[in-house]
Amino acid sequence: MGDLASLRGRIDALNLGLLDLLEERADLVVAIARLKQAQGLEGHDPGREEEMLRALTARATGSFGAFEIGEVFRAIFRASLGVQEKARRDALRVRRRDLHPGGLRVGGVTFGAGRPVMLAGPCAVEDEEQVDRVAAHLAAFPIPTLLRAGAFKPRTNPYSFQGLREEGLRILRRAGRRHGLATVTEVLDVATLPLVAEHADMLQVGARNMYNTELLKALGRMDKPVLLKRGFSATIEELLLSAEYILAGGNDRVVLCERGIRTFERATRNTLDISAVPILKLETGLPVIVDLSHALGRRDILLPCGRAALAAGADGLMVEVHAAPDRALSDGFQQLDLPSYTALVEGLGIAGTTPRAAAAR
Ligand code: PRE
Numbered sequence: 001m002g003d004l005a006s007l008r009g010r011i012d013a014l015n016l017g018l019l020d021l022l023e024e025r026a027d028l029v030v031a032i033a034r035l036k037q038a039q040g041l042e043g044h045d046p047g048r049e050e051e052m053l054r055a056l057t058a059r060a061t062g063s064f065g066a067f068e069i070g071e072v073f074r075a076i077f078r079a080s081l082g083v084q085e086k087a088r089r090d091a092l093r094v095r096r097r098d099l100h101p102g103g104l105r106v107g108g109v110t111f112g113a114g115r116p117v118m119l120a121g122p123c124a125v126e127d128e129e130q131v132d133r134v135a136a137h138l139a140a141f142p143i144p145t146l147l148r149a150g151a152f153k154p155r156t157n158p159y160s161f162q163g164l165r166e167e168g169l170r171i172l173r174r175a176g177r178r179h180g181l182a183t184v185t186e187v188l189d190v191a192t193l194p195l196v197a198e199h200a201d202m203l204q205v206g207a208r209n210m211y212n213t214e215l216l217k218a219l220g221r222m223d224k225p226v227l228l229k230r231g232f233s234a235t236i237e238e239l240l241l242s243a244e245y246i247l248a249g250g251n252d253r254v255v256l257c258e259r260g261i262r263t264f265e266r267a268t269r270n271t272l273d274i275s276a277v278p279i280l281k282l283e284t285g286l287p288v289i290v291d292l293s294h295a296l297g298r299r300d301i302l303l304p305c306g307r308a309a310l311a312a313g314a315d316g317l318m319v320e321v322h323a324a325p326d327r328a329l330s331d332g333f334q335q336l337d338l339p340s341y342t343a344l345v346e347g348l349g350i351a352g353t354t355p356r357a358a359a360a361r
């Protein structure tokens with residue numbers, strides 16, 4: 001025995017020894033977690049914990065008895081599970097910050113290079129002239145722009161316009177080529193993926209399909225950029241894991257899209273989750289855009305919400321544009337007409353001041 005100070009000195013030394021051992025143990029736990037993940041095994045293993053507890057409490061002799069040993073080691077196992085979980089999260093490919101150091105290129109457009117990208121165009125391809133008029137208008141602005149329009153439409157009502165399918169893809173591609181715009185369009189399933197990929201520069205996974213793991217895996221095997229929309233009832237974590245499916249297959253050219261989530265609120269079609277933008281930017285190395293039209297389902301608040309999205313760090317904005325929204329075959333109530341698109345990009349301060357932009361007015 002010694003005096004208090006010297007006893008405490010020995011405790012301090014033991015604490016440090018315990019700490020070193022715990023660190024060594026944590027390294028082993030992480031190595032085990034990697035092995036288990038590679039074999040598709042769960043992190044938590046209650047049987048193994050039980051076995052270790054039995055062996056340890058059987059050795060209890062001193063004043064630190066079976067109960068105390070159980071308490072301490074249960075805490076160690078719990079903390080180890082936390083370490084494993086964190087290691088798993090950090091190991092996700094979507095979390096890598098160095099995925100696209102200079103931005104992500106699609107055609108002549110770069111996401112995440114400082115200038116916001118506009119993804120604009122009609123909800124659906126209806127005919128050659130309809131897409132061409134919008135494309136001509138969009139191309140007049142010196143803004144990095146992708147031409148969007150649906151050829152395969154996932155409509156809620158089976159009797160609603162379902163899209164022009166292959167003919168729609170051809171029309172969209174021709175309009176894009178004519179006006180120097182890369183194109184993005186939705187792919188609905190694995191069966192039509194090769195066809196859509198043949199015609200479009202970027203493949204959109206719609207909100208309804210965010211959980212379609214077979215489609216995500218097939219996109220992972222493609223050499224085409226993907227625009228992945230958040231499901232309307234999906235958490236941010238679920239969106240990231242859907243993106244991980246694509247990256248895990250070898251395709252890291254993924255742009256994430258916040259497009260509103262379902263809440264009790266009826267003033268907008270969905271509730272634009274603006275906080276998802278900085279969270280996704282913090283947690284991933286992937287560009288993030290906001291689909292204003294489908295989030296809001298109305299035209300009158302696009303500008304303030306677009307400003308908010310850009311202020312929150314969005315790398316681009318999606319908006320639906322139609323020369324005659326009242327005659328649109330889908331989503332007419334939310335599509336902008338051509339002058340309103342001009343007003344939007346001017347309001348956002350991204351229209352530029354070149355003669356081309358002036359000519360577009
Ligand atoms: C460990 C961690 C969590 C499991 O529930 C069981 C054991 C541990 O801390 O010892 C390690 C581990 O993951 C394992 O042995 O499988």
Ligand code: MN
Nearest residue numbers: 123320330331
């Ligand atoms: Mn639409």
